[in-house]
Amino acid sequence: MNRIVRITSLGLFFTSLSCSPSSTPGDSPSDSAQRVIEVEARPDRGRSEEHNLEFEARWNELYNTPHDNGDTLVIGTIGDADSLNDLTSAAITGSNVIGLLFLSLTRTNPDFSHAPSLAESWQFSEDHLELTFHLRDDVFWHDGVKTTAHDVKFTFEKQISPNIGWATIKWKQFIKECVVVDDYTVKFIFERLYPYQLMDAVVGAVLPKHILEKVPDEEMVSTDFNRNPVGNGPYRFKVWKAQQYIEVEANENYFAGRPPLDRIIFKVVPDQENLALQLKSGEIDFMDGVPPRFFEELARQENLVAYIAPGRSYSYLGWNLLNPLFQSKKVRQALTMAINRQEIIDSLLFEFGEIPKGPVLPIIWAHHPNLPDFPYDPEKARQYLAEEGWKDSDGDGWLDKDGQRFSFTVKTNKGNQIREDILILVQDMFKDVGIAVRPNILEWTVFIGDMNKKDFEAAVAGWSVGLKMDMTTIWHSDSINDKFNFVSYSNPEFDRLNDAAIFEMDSEKAKQMWWRAQEMIAEDQPYTFLYSPKDINFVHRRFQNVQMETVGWNYNLEQWWVPKDKQKY
Amino acid sequence: MHTYIIRRILISIPLLFGLLTINFFLIHAAPGDPTDIFYNPDMDPEARENIRRIYGLDQPLGVQYLKYIQGVVLKFEFGYSIAKKRPVKDEILEALPNTIQLSALALLLELSLGIGIGILAAVKQQSTFDNAIRVTSLTFYSMPSFYLGLVLLFLFAGGVSATHWFPASGMVDIVRHESMSTLGRLGDRAIHIFLPSLTLGIGAAAGISRYMRGELLEVIRQDYMRTARAKGLTERVVVFKHGLRNALMPIITIMGLSLPFLFSGAVIVEQVFGWPGMGRVAVDAAFQRDYSMFLAVNLIFGAMVVVGNLVADILYAMVDPRVRLS
Amino acid sequence: MTDVMDQTSPQIEVRNLKTYFYTEDGVVRAVDGLSYRLAKGETLALVGESGCGKSVSALSVMRLIASPGKIVEGEIRLDGLDLLQCSETEMREVRGNRISMIFQEPMTSLNPVFTIGNQIMEAILVHQDVSRKEARDRTIAMIRRVKISAAETRVDEYPHQMSGGMRQRVMIAMALACNPEVLIADEPTTALDVTIQAQIMELLAELQSEFQMSILLITHNLGLVAEVSDQVAVMYASKVVEHTSTAELFASPLHPYTHGLLTSVPTLGMSKEQKLNVIPGQVPNPLHFPTGCRFHPRCPVAEQRCKQEEPLLREVKPGHWAACHFIENGKSPIKGADR
């Protein structure tokens, strides 16, 4: 399934994901008394082109465990999908449904390596510039038409069409062309060599040519297919009632065999409290990204099982480096030390979170385990600030420097309660060291607009970490204008390292470079890295074979099942 | 009569047009940009430009305005929703009936409850019953709908397990509805719409009952009531035949005027109870800067208000022989 | 002249009627010991300044006094039946059936939202079991009776489509729909202009002879009284101060108040030198009437005695009742009262 880096907006779209449970496969929580499953993180293996037999074996094992068919899974989600067409979908709910309806060339393993899906196998040419996929010949679109290489080629062409605006178009930037060798063989030709060729080739769901070829590119954004998709995945689209629910039903002639659950329904409930309420009362069976404040109450419910996964996103307090206030590294370090991040995690995340020292989280292979850190130490912070000339000379309790008070506005977006709360906490914490902070909570669109215009002093926002190790769009000096280097971080040495590391084929060398790069950022503290929230999932205990994995809570959704005697619907 | 209706409709056209124009420039003046919802680091600025171009957002505002108006006027075409990836018309055709359902029921509740209680209070005027009713209805009248909704939600929709009588959101039991008997489906819809419509209607009902009481007390003082009594009619006939009809007339107007408030209320209630209606569409559209969606929704709301008032006036003319529509 | 008081079987007889209003600033004695008799087919005029309790007394007879008003004492006999003893249901049988009433303001006394036909029919339908069809025919007949042209069409018109005079006719039609024994006309013409007044009174007189009903005419207009009524009862401050036949009253008013009343209206053939007499002071506040004779503060001949002793209504000469200490052998205390 297609996961991409995205700014977590409105707090509704945390791309959630968990790691392999300590419990062995098949042994599902309802057998054991265990009702809260803490999962330990394991980083991906980075550049991974060869199959991972261990995981594939497990996948098949899961598939072949004896099970009953029937019952329905109701998934609670706060936002409606915008489109079920991978080319036009932007909302996370959409991509979750798409994951059930459509196949990609490969499936992602728990360790981010690639497993066969639509493509049975693949290999690179000698020069590593041509990547050939051998497709299954027993995959049918839900309308009965066979899925062939032509669909793959067609999909690629649509993905790179400027008149459609596919969200992840950039991933295809180094692919020169896509060639159909025969009905079940397709070849991607690359312009250059780099670690993520395979991933770039397979990203995105394969779409049915025979239906979409009639649609002009300009009309793709509003074509009927967006709402009545015809896929080739384990589930087939049944009905979508706007703002109510999206229902998919088991695909009887799925190549891997009929999935156990009759129906999976994504129920849209626009209100967090209401969602939690329905989880409690059993009106919905599953919810991911449960706000921590509800954990206590929900964990009390006999019929719910909690999966706690390490977060794939982090929130930060970004300092606008164009603003004279924040141009000194020492000041930024002092600001970080003035913030008690552990307390933020304890009080706002109810301890469901960790302090990230840098922009690369532990679950990524390039993660640097021991970066320089600036732990909470108001004394030291004051001292640093004093060294930079910020003292409380007029004794009014606020720091000042040549007659100017140390005060600034922190912006964030509305709707994400934790972020709104952080402003309140931070305001209080900075007060202790004599810095006056004004919170300013803006609508999402307004907030983003200001960030782009650099119209902010400091801002709280978040990133969710992508599958690819690439720091360009957020940290590179080229990305300062209308890209995502909001804080205008500019460091020639970093740029150089980054550019080199991206194309370094030797994972070990690459790792060294990435570590160096992370050290620089940690040192410069253009962000104060606030927290990386754990992802809380609750699922009704009647579901067996629930295998939440690194690639997402829905890693093996198509394999969940309910024993006949426990079936609810 | 007909000429009157036609004239009213004609008058309302410039009104709606003005509404449309104001909204158009308002929403465009608001900072932010619809393509912000596609915002993610993998999307190149070019890709965003593509989308802006596809939706014609790259053209000067004046041109966009003219195009939009042209579309609406000539083809009755409301453009495409950027956030929903579909023609605005489709989305609205899906949401509108739900809101109408909700509002209609709320209105029904509002009138039946309001008028009934109002009459009781007036007839038992100054009694403790009257005061009790007045205070209670006032309390509901003064209660923010979101608050009432929240309370009801937690009391009767799962917060308290003992009294978990109603579903917390949606229009139907999405899992079982299909497999239900016709009667079952009806019941299913009923229990789903109950809390939302109650939340939406009860406040207004309280308002109506206050008016009703006042009006009836006013009418009871009239000479013709004395005449009626002098005829030897029973008190019931006097109050209900001679009193009520007169007292109801102003209520009709109030009802007409209360429509926009009903819709504003729907915005909140639909949020709290996850009711898939226009209110939610409107709020989303406003926040996501989904221009054409926002415009269309407001236009519809405006039109409904206009029609509502028209209907109210016609009703009025029907019950009050002194009023001639011309 | 017939003797009013011991006339056989009075159509309606009121004895010592007291209707009080219990307001928060005290008891308003709107009617305070009122007595009169009204013979079959006759017209009794109840005269007095506004606020003297005329209308209240009328409403009392209909038992239409709403709180805080209350009939505290007295008898109202309709053919011997004491209305004050009647249950509400029995009373309803009487209202609009045996006694009916027309009110002062025809403009507001009709319900604006029903056709006049509907409103007249109502009266018929409650009191007599007839089909709607029949009731409607009668209604039309009734409307014709009160001299409204094109009754068939008028029957379906609404009050607002009619002039004041017309509406008063409708009121009359409504009142007479079940040809009652007694008609109470509360200032039936004050709201109308003079020419219409005449017509209405004429109509009433006509209908009276036709239906053989008694009329209690409440008015402050002595001109009217002189024209239509057989008997007159003069009210002052919630009481009757003089009661006799119209002719007698106009010939020799005995009570100083009556005298004042009569001389305060211009009469024909009144020479210019004679100037209009004006009663000094104003109507006493019903909250606290003067002690003794309630008229004494304004009375030209009042003496100490009047302040303490309340004069009773007594037969000062045959068929002539008045309440004043100073009337001896039918002579008014005021010089030149008899003309």
Add this chain to the structure above:
Amino acid sequence: MILGLFGLLVGLAGWHAGTLWDTLAHTLEKLFGANVPYTLRDLDFLVSTLFLLGMLAALVLYSGLSCQRIRQADRTAQGPERQWSIVKRQFLKNRLAVAGALIILALYLVAFLCPFLAPYDPVEQGDRVQERLLSPSAEHLLGTDRFARDVFSRIIYGSRISLLVGFLAMGLAVTLGTAVGAVAGYYGGWVDSVIMRFVDMMLSFPTLILIITVIALWRNQSIWIIITLIGLMSWMGVARLVRGQFMALKEREFFQAARALGAGTGRLIFQHLLPNSLTPIIVSATLRVGNTILLEASLSYLGLGVQPPTPSWGNIVYDTKGNLFTEWWMPLAAGMAIVITVVGYNLLGDGLRDALDPRLRE
């Protein structure tokens, strides 16, 4: 004269930011020493509300005097003092109305005396680890929120926002409405029909949605912007009312007479029409306050209200609704505060109407 008052009112709104405040604060500091119970924010509130109460008093007085005028015009023999004694008695007779008045009075006292009444500072955070989400107790009557702030104190301070919004927004709405309605009603003809079309148009906006859009035009939603918006969104009712009044009054003898005597437009409006329309205006104004408060609450609930940490009842509910499972009393209390206030204003309004409006007198 209303316009004049409104001028002042707007002046005040702008003025509140002005330096004048600092000087005021400093003088206070000089008077009380460093530990002044009132902060700048407090003064802000104090002055504006005092001013507004003053304005209302002035209006009532004005209308009282004008009542006398119309009485005389109507030839009903009643001196003003009689008139007033009646009004007073009528009002006091109405127990509910008195209760309402008392509620409002109490609320204003609370709002004025926050610094003394509130046991804690509403934005001051306690020990966020030890003292957060405490249950109600002697020292925290309503417990503490997740920032370890005393909820009771926050609700007490929240009264200011609600009262301020209610009052100012209503003032703005009524002034605007009166002005527009007056023009329409006085001139009639095409002026009237044009204005009324506009009013109809405004009325067919679903207020909430429009505010959501317009509010985005401003970077940060200061309380003053919210007040202005709410005001601008709720004047239409008053306009209709005033217009109706004017239309009716124009038919009355005293007006015809005044016009016949050649009184100028200004005089006609301000001496004859306006004063005699004031009674209904005041009544509807009082009743309107409730609505504006509710609107502010709804906005806060959508997260569009005053910026945190400033407490307003609306945003306390919004902010604590997540605690409904466990610390349900927080949102409950804040909500009840809203309800009670609005009830108070409505009772007061009803009372005033019954007292001021002779028709309704039993």
